[in-house]
Amino acid sequence: MIEIHGLVHRFGEPPDLTEALRGIDLSIGEGEFVALLGPNGCGKTTLAKHLNALLLPTEGEVRVDGLSTSDPAELWEIRRRVGMVFQDPDRQMVASVVEEEVAFGPENLGVPPEEIRRRIGWALEALGIEALRRAEPNLLSGGQKQRVAIASVLVMEPRYLVMDEPTAMLDPLGRREVLRAVHDLRSNLGLTVLYVTHHMEEVLQADRVVALRDGRVALQGPPSEVFSRVEELRSLGLDIPSHLELAWRLRAAGLDLPDGLVGEESLAQAILGRWRELR
């Protein structure tokens, strides 16, 4: 479990002081998939970097399974437990072959070669990229590169995966590949995920959506609730997937739709059902 209490983060000194986080209280439970949204500059990346002690609190506290990120003695254990994946896969690659890339972290920690080999096999399989084992990272597609980046984190056997806009630089195919991989990891390995994105359609399957504004939590709840608050979302500079907005409007106009979030196919079925009935 990750617990964040009264977290404040300031960058720089006056006159160029930026208060990026202004008092965040949040906890992320075991196995939870939390999506973090919010306008540019609201503090998402800053918050994400606190979870594995890449940044330390100016005020307040962050605890990972009870270990405080402010305690230097726990630094490496926290970094092992909380894996980070960033936006641009290219900048995360160091080796010239996928398996070396993936081996990099555990090798640095002195994990025995046998064990490293086992973990690589397992991680590549978990992400559906076994076939890329001997490929050159530079020649992979964006979605493949990003899955290699996730595999490199997975071999550290983390309990938490923090992903900062992992699909922002990908084409729609790569985006689908990465999303599917993340959902698989979560259901097969029980990983806890914090997922930052600007793409609302990517978070419909999250357990909880947290939206920040100006360094504070502005809105949170399950997607079914958050995405029904259309006006509030818009006022935060966020959006709602267009098929959902259409569903809400048709429901308001009298179309019979199942409760809660509606997938594209169930929307199509509801429309077709009513249309056939009328004919």
Next chain:
Amino acid sequence: MKTSLLEICDLVHVYMPGTPFERRALDGVSLRVAPGEALGLAGASGSGKSTLAQHMNGLLRPTQGSVRVDGMEIPQRGGNLGRVRATVGLLFQFPEQQLFEETLELDVGFGPRNLGLSPVEVGERVAEALELVGLPVCRFGSRSPFALSGGERRRAALAGVLAMRPRCLVLDEPTAGLDPRGAAALLDLLTRLREERGMSLVVISHRMEDLARLVDRMVVLSQGRVAADAPVRDLLHRTDWLDRHSLEAPALSRLTARLAQEGLSLEPAPLTVSEAEEALRGPLSLG
């Protein structure tokens, strides 16, 4: 015939020729952009979009074929590209590649200073450009470009391009990393620049719904070749074809295609939620 602002003929680009890493990123691409026209450019990652974009202002030189900007041919090597660069402003896919000064004000002013403008004019352009991208100079002018959030950096890089007031903007995935409101505001800004200043646009994007709002025509690249050059609306509903090119039809187009499959066809195909709602009210006899 009207002269093209950009005219690309059988362009071939080979990276690292003669090495084991040789890569033919563009393999005979031809296209034109008329003055004031807006062109969308899409395709799977690695299909050559960014390579093509960099040819449009002479950052890369043709291996074969030709690139003309407002009639000036870009030579295979050497030559003075001052006028080309003043005509075409390029926003890189990765904004870090074009931010380098100590403060945002200096960074955005870099190009205008090099044009030899007076400090007052430079100041005006910087203020205007930063305002346009939502980073007002009073709050952001003295900030370091490297101490910005991802989306703020992208906006800053765009301000640097706008401050040059080019006649043609080439934008490589300009909305990636922008929040939804910022992305919508950027589309409005680009539409305005085109309408008010007659700017030509080349916009690389994976978001078909954005392209549909912004451009008339769209070129889809596939493995360094042109796979389609057609009006956006013609491509939107070809969901399977788009899928094969790693693209994705907008949710409403997918829905429209799905309904049509079952015999319920909406004409004209809706592009916005309101259009879809309107189009469905009749067939579903909703109030």
